Amino acid sequence: xxxxxxxxxxxxxxxxxxxxxxxxxxxxxxxxxxxxxxxxxxxxxxxxxxxxxxxxxxxxxxxxxxxxxxxxxxxxxxxxxxxxxxxxxxxxxxxxxxxxxxxxxxxxx
Amino acid sequence: xxxxxxxxxxxxxxxxxxxxxxxxxxxxxxxxxxxxxxxxxxxxxxxxxxxxxxxxxxxxxxxxxxxxxxxxxxxxxxxxxxxxxxxxxxxxxxxxxxxxxxxxxxxxxxxx
Numbered sequence: 001x002x003x004x005x006x007x008x009x010x011x012x013x014x015x016x017x018x019x020x021x022x023x024x025x026x027x028x029x030x031x032x033x034x035x036x037x038x039x040x041x042x043x044x045x046x047x048x049x050x051x052x053x054x055x056x057x058x059x060x061x062x063x064x065x066x067x068x069x070x071x072x073x074x075x076x077x078x079x080x081x082x083x084x085x086x087x088x089x090x091x092x093x094x095x096x097x098x099x100x101x102x103x104x105x106x107x108x109x
Numbered sequence: 110x111x112x113x114x115x116x117x118x119x120x121x122x123x124x125x126x127x128x129x130x131x132x133x134x135x136x137x138x139x140x141x142x143x144x145x146x147x148x149x150x151x152x153x154x155x156x157x158x159x160x161x162x163x164x165x166x167x168x169x170x171x172x173x174x175x176x177x178x179x180x181x182x183x184x185x186x187x188x189x190x191x192x193x194x195x196x197x198x199x200x201x202x203x204x205x206x207x208x209x210x211x212x213x214x215x216x217x218x219x220x221x
Contacts, residue, residue: 032208034208034209034210036210038152041197042214042215043113043199043201043212043213043214043215044152044199044201044210044212045212046209046210046211049207049208049209087152091208092208093205093206093207093208094159094164094205094208095165096142096154096157096165096167097142097154097208097210098154098167099144099151099152099153099154100151101151102151
């Protein structure tokens with residue numbers, strides 16, 4: 001798996017957009033970028049993934065740079081329930097997905 | 110569609126005992142992965158089974174083992190339990206097309 005680097009923590013104001021960066025400079029051509037989040041004591045929850053193109057779903061948007069060495073997860077309107085640890089992972093469909101330390105996001109009222 | 114089911118949710122064991130945890134994946138998913146989560150080490154990959162064969166393996170001692178049955182249900186076993194094995198054990202069922210993992214709620218093991 002490509003190694004990813006994320007900031008350990010970040011704060012966000014409720015109602016504002018939260019932009020979570022991730023570096024994956026060693027990502028290979030067939031590896032996707034996955035984002036998961038984990039709310040305390042629950043199993044991680046899938047958010048979004050992408051290969052080359054930007055992606056959007058009901059939860060978030062994923063912006064991947066043209067060289068694919070970094071990406072940004074955007075939570076458009078953060079709520080208190082978005083407080084969680086967010087994991088960025090680079091991997092392929094049939095290989096193990098390894099979780100790093102993630103970014104602890106705290107949404108403040 | 111039912112999600113990933115893990116049993117038991119909570120259990121307490123003593124050092125030296127062994128434990129078996131069970132995971133039922135989402136219907137149609139043939140891949141099951143296991144993770145250990147502790148406050149100090151975070152989420153660590155244990156192993157992945159696909160069609161009854163271990164496909165990937167993490168860096169855990171041989172006391173940690175697993176298997177997968179023909180109906181894709183999986184079990185993991187930890188023998189000769191140590192205090193440091195206290196953790197949340199998470200199972201994830203994987204969509205083979207997208208690679209997306211669907212996690213269960215976990216089995217919380219306490220070793221006394």
